[in-house]
Structures are given as C-alpha cells and as structure tokens.
Amino acid sequence: KQWYQRRVRGAIREDMDEPGAHLMANHGYCSQELVNLFLMGYAAQNVFNNTIDLDGKILKGAREPRDIGFLTLYEYYKVYEVGSYLKDPSCGIWVICSESHYSVLFSKSGARCNPQCVTELYY
Numbered sequence: 001k002q003w004y005q006r007r008v009r010g011a012i013r014e015d016m017d018e019p020g021a022h023l024m025a026n027h028g029y030c031s032q033e034l035v036n037l038f039l040m041g042y043a044a045q046n047v048f049n050n051t052i053d054l055d056g057k058i059l060k061g062a063r064e065p066r067d068i069g070f071l072t073l074y075e076y077y078k079v080y081e082v083g084s085y086l087k088d089p090s091c092g093i094w095v096i097c098s099e100s101h102y103s104v105l106f107s108k109s110g111a112r113c114n115p116q117c118v119t120e121l122y123y
Contacts, residue, residue, distance in 0.1 A: 012033075012037065012042075012043045015033070015037075015042040015043035015044055015060065016033055016043055016044075016045055016060075017044075017045040017046070017057075017058075017059050017060055018045065021033055021045065023037070023043070029100070032045055032046070032047065033045050035070070035095065035097070035102075036062075036070075039066065039068055039070060039086075039095060040062060040063070040066060042063075044060045044061055044062065044063075045059070045060065046059055046060060046061040046080075047061060047062060047070055047072070047080060047081070047082045047083060047086050048061040048062070048081045048082070048083040049061055049062055049083030049084060049085050050062070050063065050083075061083060061085075062083055062085040062086050063085075064085060065084075065085045065088070065089075065090065066085055066086055066089050066090070067089055067090050067091045067093070068089050068091060068093045068094070068095065069086045069087060069088065069089030069093065069094040069095070070082060070086040070087075070094060070095050070096075070097070071086075071087065071094050071095075071096050071097070071105075072096070072097035072098075073097065073098050073099060074097065092106060092107030093105070093106045093107070094106070
C-alpha cells in the first residue's frame with residue numbers, strides 16, 4: 001500500500017507545475033489540478049494546449065484533444081486561456097467553471113459541435 005501511495009502521489013506531483021501545489025484549494029474548493037486529473041487523467045495546472053515556456057519555466061496544459069471539455073468564466077476575465085483541446089471535446093460534454101461552482105453542459109446528440117452552428121445559452 002505504501003509503495004502504491006508513493007507511486008501515485010509522485011506521479012501526480014510530477015504533473016503539477018508547482019512542487020507545493022495541492023489538489024484542494026482554499027476554502028475546500030478543488031484546484032484546477034484536481035479538475036484536470038478527473039477530466040484528463042493527469043493533474044496539469046493549466047487548461048491551454050500543450051506546454052508554454054515562460055522564461056525557462058515549463059507550464060503544462062492539455063496534451064491532446066479530449067472527450068470531455070472544459071470552459072470557464074475566468075477566460076472572459078482574461079485569467080485563464082482554455083485551449084481548443086478542451087473547448088472542442090469529441091463527446092459534446094463540457095464541465096463549466098463559474099466563480100464558485102461547476103456545472104455540466106452537454107449536446108443532446110452527443111456529437112462534436114459544428115463551429116458554423118450558433119447556440120444561445122442562458123445562465
């Protein structure tokens with residue numbers, strides 16, 4: 001059991017950009033790393049595509065197109081940049097991050113959305 005816990009914890013830590021990052025954030029909220037662990041199978045800290053080199057610091061995002069996507073209100077505020085791997089999921093399902101909660105949005109057909117199609121959403 002100890003070997004398994006060390007191995008899993010070590011792998012999750014390697015996914016994160018910051019060595020001291022946690023899966024649970026302030027006030028008991030889940031961190032972006034935890035959401036990404038559920039959505040992508042690894043605890044990347046970011047939601048952009050691939051990696052970004054920021055003055056020698058490598059920031060990790062989504063590695064490949066995903067089945068389930070992610071959208072956030074924070075992109076509107078210019079806090080996050082969600083890459084196309086998460087904006088255009090293959091199954092037409094998105095986890096939506098609002099300021100203090102998550103919701104799920106999905107296509108009734110279960111198919112990828114057509115970029116030419118306009119859809120109005122009400123919150």
